[in-house]
Amino acid sequence: MHLLDNIRLALSSLWANKLRALLTMLGIIIGIGSVIAIVTVGDSLTGSITDSLQSFGVNNITVSLQKKSDSDSSGTSVRMFGPESPDEEDLITDAMIEEFRQAYPDKISAIALQQSLGSGQVQQEDTTVQVTAMGVNNDYALANDLNLMHGRFIKDDDGERQIAVVSDVFCESVFGSSGASVLGKDFELSVNNKLLKFYVVGIYEYDDDGYVSLSNSDPVTDLYLPMETAIKLSGGSSGYQSFTVVAAAGTDTSAFLTQTKNFFASFYTRNQSYTATASSMESMLEEMTSMMNTVKLAISAIAAISLLVGGIGVMNIMLVSITERTREIGTRKALGAPGIAIRMQFIIEAVVICMIGGLLGVSVGVGLGAVGANLLGYAAKPSLAAIALAVGFSMAIGVFFGYYPANKAAKLDPIEALRYE
Amino acid sequence: MQEPIIDMRGIVKTYNLGMPNELEILHGIDLQVYPGDFMAIVGESGSGKSTLMNIIGALDKPTSGQYTLDGVDVSQAKDKELSVIRNQKIGFVFQTFNLIGRTSALKNVELPMLYAGVPAKQRTERAKKLLEMVNMEARAKHHPNELSGGQKQRVAIARALVNKPALLLADEPTGALDSATSRTVMDIFHRLHESGMTIVLITHSQELAEECSRILTLRDGRFIGERKGAGRSASLG
Ligand SMILES: Nc1ncnc2c1ncn2[C@@H]1O[C@H](COP(=O)(O)OP(=O)(O)OP(=O)(O)O)[C@@H](O)[C@H]1O
Numbered sequence: 144m145h146l147l148d149n150i151r152l153a154l155s156s157l158w159a160n161k162l163r164a165l166l167t168m169l170g171i172i173i174g175i176g177s178v179i180a181i182v183t184v185g186d187s188l189t190g191s192i193t194d195s196l197q198s199f200g201v202n203n204i205t206v207s208l209q210k211k212s213d214s215d216s217s218g219t220s221v222r223m224f225g226p227e228s229p230d231e232e233d234l235i236t237d238a239m240i241e242e243f244r245q246a247y248p249d250k251i252s253a254i255a256l257q258q259s260l261g262s263g264q265v266q267q268e269d270t271t272v273q274v275t276a277m278g279v280n281n282d283y284a285l286a287n288d289l290n291l292m293h294g295r296f297i298k299d300d301d302g303e304r305q306i307a308v309v310s311d312v313f314c315e316s317v318f319g320s321s322g323a324s325v326l327g328k329d330f331e332l333s334v335n336n337k338l339l340k341f342y343v344v345g346i347y348e349y350d351d352d353g354y355v356s357l358s359n360s361d362p363v364t365d366l367y368l369p370m371e372t373a374i375k376l377s378g379g380s381s382g383y384q385s386f387t388v389v390a391a392a393g394t395d396t397s398a399f400l401t402q403t404k405n406f407f408a409s410f411y412t413r414n415q416s417y418t419a420t421a422s423s424m425e426s427m428l429e430e431m432t433s434m435m436n437t438v439k440l441a442i443s444a445i446a447a448i449s450l451l452v453g454g455i456g457v458m459n460i461m462l463v464s465i466t467e468r469t470r471e472i473g474t475r476k477a478l479g480a481p482g483i484a485i486r487m488q489f490i491i492e493a494v495v496i497c498m499i500g501g502l503l504g505v506s507v508g509v510g511l512g513a514v515g516a517n518l519l520g521y522a523a524k525p526s527l528a529a530i531a532l533a534v535g536f537s538m539a540i541g542v543f544f545g546y547y548p549a550n551k552a553a554k555l556d557p558i559e560a561l562r563y564e
Numbered sequence: 565m566q567e568p569i570i571d572m573r574g575i576v577k578t579y580n581l582g583m584p585n586e587l588e589i590l591h592g593i594d595l596q597v598y599p600g601d602f603m604a605i606v607g608e609s610g611s612g613k614s615t616l617m618n619i620i621g622a623l624d625k626p627t628s629g630q631y632t633l634d635g636v637d638v639s640q641a642k643d644k645e646l647s648v649i650r651n652q653k654i655g656f657v658f659q660t661f662n663l664i665g666r667t668s669a670l671k672n673v674e675l676p677m678l679y680a681g682v683p684a685k686q687r688t689e690r691a692k693k694l695l696e697m698v699n700m701e702a703r704a705k706h707h708p709n710e711l712s713g714g715q716k717q718r719v720a721i722a723r724a725l726v727n728k729p730a731l732l733l734a735d736e737p738t739g740a741l742d743s744a745t746s747r748t749v750m751d752i753f754h755r756l757h758e759s760g761m762t763i764v765l766i767t768h769s770q771e772l773a774e775e776c777s778r779i780l781t782l783r784d785g786r787f788i789g790e791r792k793g794a795g796r797s798a799s800l801g
Pocket residue numbers: 579580587589607608609610611612613614615616
């Protein structure tokens with residue numbers, strides 16, 4: 144008996160009991176669907192993060208203040224985000240950074256400092272353009288891989304000058320152009336309840352980093368000011384909650400990460416509330432991946448249970464179907480069907496149920512996964528390998544759970560089957 | 565003398581062997597059917613006609629006795645060999661037609677060839693030819709639930725003949741049909757008989773039995789007599 148005939152037969156017998164077939168498939172659909180959905184979201188997430196890691200640079204180490212936990216004063220992995228922010232004396236000072244620079248002159252390529260001012264508004268005729276204003280040093284551009292289109296970046300000796308480096312997107316909104324002609328033009332920035340005039344000295348290219356914007360409005364871009372200007376605007380507090388070190392090429396980043404961490408932590412041994420810690424994109428990605436894998440494992444366990452239940456459902460419906468078709472089986476045997484042909488017929492029927500369930504599950508999963516990835520702001524990347532594996536696995540379930548009923552059918556006594564009412 | 569197609573010696577069939585409700589149904593049947601015979605088996609209900617027919621058709625094995633079908637020893641055959649015998653040597657026609665639902669008359673007729681491994685194109689050609697023979701070609705695409713009883717039985721006869729069996733077995737093929745449709749079915753059997761087919765027919769109808777060439781009467785699992793039938797002329801009178 145040929146495969147195609149068996150498949151056609153299976154499809155027609157499923158079609159005759161559409162609702163029953165669909166209900167039977169439900170477990171498979173849910174199982175496969177949830178796995179594909181979570182894998183799609185997970186892959187999109189890690190894919191986008193890997194992309195931005197590459198653009199951000201694998202040599203970057205971020206040093207930041209971390210609140211010491213009450214129970215564990217060495218304060219490693221347990222992070223406590225207290226409601227209060229660090230006092231000025233807790234912040235990392237320029238002196239510490241200078242000392243660090245002296246200690247590892249060969250390993251440091253750049254140290255990017257930033258002093259965030261929060262969101263600012265630029266009023267232009269009847270529209271308001273939102274920006275994220277921050278004071279930066281010259282190394283910031285290197286650490287963040289900024290692509291300067293026109294003019295120059297902020298320099299360390301710009302002092303308290305009222306100049307700014309803005310994005311091309313910003314220029315388009317405010318000046319209607321992002322060409323070199325914008326250089327030297329001024330705008331009024333309102334930040335921290337102050338309104339100040341700034342001159343554009345540089346324009347950088349805005350990089351959306353693979354994020355998908357859900358709204359049609361322009362993205363809020365960064366606006367860079369000289370560090371001292373920013374400190375003055377923020378109310379005079381100097382010092383940093385975090386900054387980025389770019390390790391020199393050829394440096395063992397993970398070893399340097401530990402050295403950096405220990406170096407800065409040593410300043411905080413007697414501080415009651417804060418310590419300094421260091422992390423790299425790599426270490427963050429590892430953390431992220433391991434978290435993702437935990438989630439995948441948990442979902443896979445749920446999916447496995449659902450597939451098991453689905454498989455038992457398929458077995459059950461196959462047993463029902465075989466009982467209903469006892470006379471048909473008897474007739475086939477009387478016409479000379481060998482046991483193996485009957486067995487094949489019903490295994491293929493079970494496989495077809497499971498495969499259709501698997502394909503439906505894949506479509507549901509890809510759909511949900513795409514919605515999930517978009518909600519998180521990433522482009523969906525459905526994994527073809529996972530889809531092929533899911534469909535293959537559901538077919539294997541069909542073979543596994545279809546075998547027993549099919550074998551039962553194959554072993555029916557032809558006379559008894561023909562006499563069955 | 566010609567070799568018999570069916571050669572049965574001392575066939576005994578016992579149900580529930582070794583159990584308290586053990587029941588011997590056939591008590592040593594001797595039967596020879598020769599090529600070209602059109603034989604009727606008659607007898608009252610429960611006499612064991614269907615039991616005997618199932619053994620002839622290799623659907624069931626005798627408890628003891630010797631059975632050779634077209635030179636093959638059926639009493640010794642394994643399940644797999646039995647299915648080949650049923651597929652190649654025997655055509656079955658049932659009282660209740662037993663067409664496979666949800667599939668067309670044509671596909672039903674193709675079924676025995678499917679199990680014989682005949683290629684698709686040849687299958688369809690031959691199935692169409694057989695449907696033509698029973699005058700059912702116009703309904704080839706119809707499903708069994710769209711056919712009348714007589715039409716179903718004609719499709720079933722086409723299906724039984726499609727693998728060119730040595731033997732056509734019919735267990736009360738007209739039992740579920742009215743007399744006019746029974747006539748059509750009987751006429752098909754006569755045509756087959758005239759073209760040389762060997763047929764064994766079980767019937768409760770005295771008139772239909774008279775149309776056969778040999779009539780055997782079974783009572784309580786034993787043959788109690790054989791006589792010659794009038795042949796087709798009985799139906800024309
Ligand atoms: N599987 C079985 N187990 C026990 N007894 C059986 C079985 N099959 C048939 N019998 C018995 O064997 C006897 C003969 O049955 P069979 O079907 O051969 O009769 P029949 O001559 O074909 O009757 P009818 O004309 O009504 O079809 C009956 O008494 C029946 O009860």
